[in-house]
Amino acid sequence: MSFTIVEQCPARLNRSELAVPGSSTKFLEKAPQSGADVIFLDLEDAVAPDDKEQARKNVIEALNDFDWGGKTLSVRINGLDTHYMYRDVVDVVEQAGDKIDLIMIPKAGTAADIYAVDMLITQIEIAKGYKKRIGLEMIIETALGMQNVHEIAAASPRNESLHFGVADYAASTKARTTSIGGPHPEYHVLTDADEAGKREVHWGDVWHYAIARMVVAARANGLRPLDGPFGDIKDPEGYKAQAMRAAVLGCEGKWAIHPSQVDLANQLYSPSDAEVNKATRILEAMEQAQKEGKGAVTLDGRLIDIASIKQAQVMIKKAEEIAARRAG
Ligand code: GLV
Ligand code: MG
Numbered sequence: 093m094s095f096t097i098v099e100q101c102p103a104r105l106n107r108s109e110l111a112v113p114g115s116s117t118k119f120l121e122k123a124p125q126s127g128a129d130v131i132f133l134d135l136e137d138a139v140a141p142d143d144k145e146q147a148r149k150n151v152i153e154a155l156n157d158f159d160w161g162g163k164t165l166s167v168r169i170n171g172l173d174t175h176y177m178y179r180d181v182v183d184v185v186e187q188a189g190d191k192i193d194l195i196m197i198p199k200a201g202t203a204a205d206i207y208a209v210d211m212l213i214t215q216i217e218i219a220k221g222y223k224k225r226i227g228l229e230m231i232i233e234t235a236l237g238m239q240n241v242h243e244i245a246a247a248s249p250r251n252e253s254l255h256f257g258v259a260d261y262a263a264s265t266k267a268r269t270t271s272i273g274g275p276h277p278e279y280h281v282l283t284d285a286d287e288a289g290k291r292e293v294h295w296g297d298v299w300h301y302a303i304a305r306m307v308v309a310a311r312a313n314g315l316r317p318l319d320g321p322f323g324d325i326k327d328p329e330g331y332k333a334q335a336m337r338a339a340v341l342g343c344e345g346k347w348a349i350h351p352s353q354v355d356l357a358n359q360l361y362s363p364s365d366a367e368v369n370k371a372t373r374i375l376e377a378m379e380q381a382q383k384e385g386k387g388a389v390t391l392d393g394r395l396i397d398i399a400s401i402k403q404a405q406v407m408i409k410k411a412e413e414i415a416a417r418r419a420g
Contacts, residue, residue, distance in 0.1 A: 107361035113138035114147030132166040155188035166194035200230040206247035233257025245313040253316040272323025325350040371404035
């Protein structure tokens with residue numbers, strides 16, 4: 093272990109994060125019934141410019157008037173390059189700051205962006221005498237943000253999570269796609285020809301580098317990495333595949349841009365019984381190994397060692413958090 097200890101952000105279940113447009117009173121009214129671990133009320137890209145002010149009012153009203161039943165709540169403010177952003181922070185935090193857990197900063201580009209929002213929130217929190225500290229979630233969705241992702245992740249003690257915003261990221265990097273996430277048929281390799289001269293097309297994951305880079309920045313700073321949206325709401329299998337490959341890389345959850353995606357994310361980001369059983373057996377086997385003075389043993393024909401204990405503990409801790417949520 094390094095002499096530098098990574099402080100972990102407050103523990104929260106974040107398997108799913110439901111996006112709810114602030115301009116839609118219909119969707120806002122339904123949101124408290126959602127099974128999402130985190131709900132973000134959106135003032136940014138799901139809201140047309142003419143609706144920005146009304147959306148802000150709707151969101152403040154919904155935060156204050158609805159019974160959210162202890163849900164983790166976030167508000168996505170507008171980008172720091174817009175004239176909506178300062179009023180988003182001032183109005184939402186002044187008028188409903190005790191109701192929210194998180195503020196989501198879109199298109200985070202540099203550590204100074206986080207500093208600026210932190211400064212505003214800090215002043216309002218002190219002026220209003222709020223006791224609960226508001227956390228920050230940053231969307232990494234521009235080339236600049238990805239270049240500076242490590243500094244962004246370390247920019248404030250309020251930081252809790254990094255999110256991969258695939259749609260804006262594609263636009264910013266000028267990637268040749270117009271869909272929101274998912275694979276691209278042109279991002280493939282051809283296998284060498286077999287004896288019959290046949291070659292296979294193997295699709296790759298266009299977003300692998302971006303997600304893996306963001307996961308490292310998040311985990312090195314004790315934050316949660318999350319995979320962002322998947323636009324094809326009629327394709328649950330595609331959603332599941334995207335969610336699972338991000339989970340394998342270390343993401344802790346995925347956005348739901350439609351209520352039907354919430355259960356899929358909750359299910360995929362909960363360890364399965366088989367995974368929990370395996371983790372339990374690893375811990376048992378390693379406990380026995382340590383009693384016998386061994387650092388490594390084989391289990392089911394595979395080597396496990398002290399690092400396996402840590403991996404297994406991550407799995408068990410997650411299962412316990414989920415069980416606690418169900419019990420509560
Ligand atoms: C999310 O905001 C995205 O751009 O994908
Ligand atoms: Mg975006």
